[in-house]
Amino acid sequence: MTTGGCGRCLVLLCGAALSCAAPASPPASPGFARAPTPSFPDDPAPLPRYHSKRLALWLPLPGGPGWRIDDHSRPELEAIHLPTRSRIVVAVLRADAVVGRSQCEELAVAAKLVSDRPLQTVDDEVATTQRTFDTRIRVALASPEHEGAPLVGHVLAFGGYLRKCYVFDFSTEVAGLADEPALSSRLAYARTRILGGLELDAIGASSRLAPADPELGVGR
Numbered sequence: 001m002t003t004g005g006c007g008r009c010l011v012l013l014c015g016a017a018l019s020c021a022a023p024a025s026p027p028a029s030p031g032f033a034r035a036p037t038p039s040f041p042d043d044p045a046p047l048p049r050y051h052s053k054r055l056a057l058w059l060p061l062p063g064g065p066g067w068r069i070d071d072h073s074r075p076e077l078e079a080i081h082l083p084t085r086s087r088i089v090v091a092v093l094r095a096d097a098v099v100g101r102s103q104c105e106e107l108a109v110a111a112k113l114v115s116d117r118p119l120q121t122v123d124d125e126v127a128t129t130q131r132t133f134d135t136r137i138r139v140a141l142a143s144p145e146h147e148g149a150p151l152v153g154h155v156l157a158f159g160g161y162l163r164k165c166y167v168f169d170f171s172t173e174v175a176g177l178a179d180e181p182a183l184s185s186r187l188a189y190a191r192t193r194i195l196g197g198l199e200l201d202a203i204g205a206s207s208r209l210a211p212a213d214p215e216l217g218v219g220r
Helices: 007-021 101-110 177-194
Strands: 048-052 057-060 068-070 077-081 086-094 119-129 133-142 151-161 164-174 216-218
Touching: 057 077, 057 086, 057 177, 086 101, 086 177, 101 133, 101 151, 101 164, 119 151, 133 177, 151 177, 164 177
Parallel strands: none
Antiparallel strands: 048 057, 048 216, 068 077, 077 086, 086 164, 119 133, 133 151, 151 164
16 A cells, blocks of 8 residues: 655655745855755665674665764664765564564654654555565655754654564755755655665574674675
8 A cells, every 4th residue: 555656756745745844945146056965876786785783684875885884882773874964773673462564663663763753744655575574664754843944854664574573764854945856866765775675684583693893795
């Protein structure tokens, strides 16, 4: 089940939502070229992937070493990309009972793995991911906190199978409404290539060993 389109129509949906959510950014001063807002490279080549032995998963990352990865200090994995002001949080949770997408989202909120800010939904989809996980995938925008505040978008996924959940939250921000094309591009990229390329190891493969140093390999 899906409400709204994904992929090519995400730009149109995102643009309409942002038009309602924030005032337009002021035009650039005459004579000064506005620096382009960075987006992820439009390159079909396989992405480098970070392997978390601790969480037993592979996370594709455009630009590979350009991400600052913390797989040591907290239960979830965090990756930050400063050039695009993007952040990824991935967590694997164990439950006391059989779970689905709704229970996993509740567990993620209770564990404060995702923001509690009100979000405006751009696209909402229910799918089977990782071969067996009942998953909700949501693309959403956070309303600007005040005029001139950055615009923030999210790609969220909550998947459950048996007594295991995974949580994914990609967030990225741009300076203003004039940068909406870059925001839309990043959200579409994260939905299709980062979340789409996320790979969990088989049930029972999770290691209890301390995480190793960041380990990047070429994805498939």
